[in-house]
Amino acid sequence: MTVASVPPAEKPRLLCIGMPVRDLVFHIETLPRRGGKVPAHRYEEIAGGNALNAAIAIARLGGRPMLSGPTGDAGDKASAYIADKLRDEGIDGNSLVPMPGLVTPISNIMIDPSGERTIVTFRDPRLWDVTLPDANELLRDCAALLVESRCASFTTDLCAKANARGIPVVVDADTTMSLREGLLTVATHLVFSQEALHATTDLTDDLAALRRIAAITPAFVAVTTGAQGVTWLDNGEARHLPSFPVHTVDTLGAGDVFHGAFALAMAERQGIRDAMRFAAAAAAIKCSRYGGAFGAPYRMEVVEFIGNSPMISPDQDTATL
Numbered sequence: 001m002t003v004a005s006v007p008p009a010e011k012p013r014l015l016c017i018g019m020p021v022r023d024l025v026f027h028i029e030t031l032p033r034r035g036g037k038v039p040a041h042r043y044e045e046i047a048g049g050n051a052l053n054a055a056i057a058i059a060r061l062g063g064r065p066m067l068s069g070p071t072g073d074a075g076d077k078a079s080a081y082i083a084d085k086l087r088d089e090g091i092d093g094n095s096l097v098p099m100p101g102l103v104t105p106i107s108n109i110m111i112d113p114s115g116e117r118t119i120v121t122f123r124d125p126r127l128w129d130v131t132l133p134d135a136n137e138l139l140r141d142c143a144a145l146l147v148e149s150r151c152a153s154f155t156t157d158l159c160a161k162a163n164a165r166g167i168p169v170v171v172d173a174d175t176t177m178s179l180r181e182g183l184l185t186v187a188t189h190l191v192f193s194q195e196a197l198h199a200t201t202d203l204t205d206d207l208a209a210l211r212r213i214a215a216i217t218p219a220f221v222a223v224t225t226g227a228q229g230v231t232w233l234d235n236g237e238a239r240h241l242p243s244f245p246v247h248t249v250d251t252l253g254a255g256d257v258f259h260g261a262f263a264l265a266m267a268e269r270q271g272i273r274d275a276m277r278f279a280a281a282a283a284a285i286k287c288s289r290y291g292g293a294f295g296a297p298y299r300m301e302v303v304e305f306i307g308n309s310p311m312i313s314p315d316q317d318t319a320t321l
Helices: 050-061 077-089 125-129 135-139 149-164 194-201 206-214 254-267 272-287 299-308
Strands: 013-017 021-028 040-048 064-071 092-098 106-111 117-122 144-148 169-173 189-193 220-224 230-234 237-241
Touching: 013 050, 013 149, 013 254, 021 077, 040 050, 040 077, 050 064, 050 077, 050 144, 050 169, 050 254, 050 272, 050 299, 064 077, 077 092, 125 149, 135 149, 144 149, 144 254, 149 169, 169 194, 169 254, 189 194, 189 254, 194 206, 194 220, 206 220, 206 230, 230 272, 237 272, 254 272, 272 299
Parallel strands: 013 064, 013 144, 021 106, 064 092, 144 169, 169 189, 189 220
Antiparallel strands: 021 040, 106 117, 220 230, 230 237
């Protein structure tokens, strides 16, 4: 039995910081050519955004997520819609900050038959002028902090305070960052998307890119590569976990579910190998379901999925690269 299968008696509280998004999701047979039109055979309107999606996963997997960050005007219909979805999932959204006169971010998402998604998102540049609630209040009883890398400008100081208190700081690094970005050094765990890692380091080899990041930060560093699994450095040695094989229908939110599950594992003080297996299983199950992060699994589903996997066992799950 692994730590992943035994959630704590008291659910840990995690703070997720990011920008909630209203997602308009179209399932199509093929992407339209320039100037063209294609019909959609399925449509969903859901709440999204990296941190919000991660919070859904955390709630379903046994944590107590709180969401903070900027959102649209209090009178914006999208803000009200998102607030309703947060309540439905048991996510504390009381620390979200409405930005007067601004619209909630919105995404147009197209998903092809392979489950791959293509996204266009609008975020008003003025959202970055947000001032978050008091740090002491946000970090009270906080077992881990998860932050979107795009929010570095208004979260780095908070992350530094969390780090100083011994709180794990997990960064969902899915945007290009400067190698001088302070968030890279105040984080305890940096988990990059492959695209963001390559763009940040200007390198196309995953291991070389991870080592470049590791040279400038004491943080744990990893990269998710979708169907190819996840790679990380363990005291300088590269380790790799393959992905769980599933029938993929919708990859939207899969990376966010991975980050949410990983952050929860850090809050529970799971070991890295267990945490990676736990997060990869949660993301794989999500990929087999429609609905973005609303396809995220519950704890026992992940436990049973790992136990029934013929591919990955507790003792033979990682390879040295």
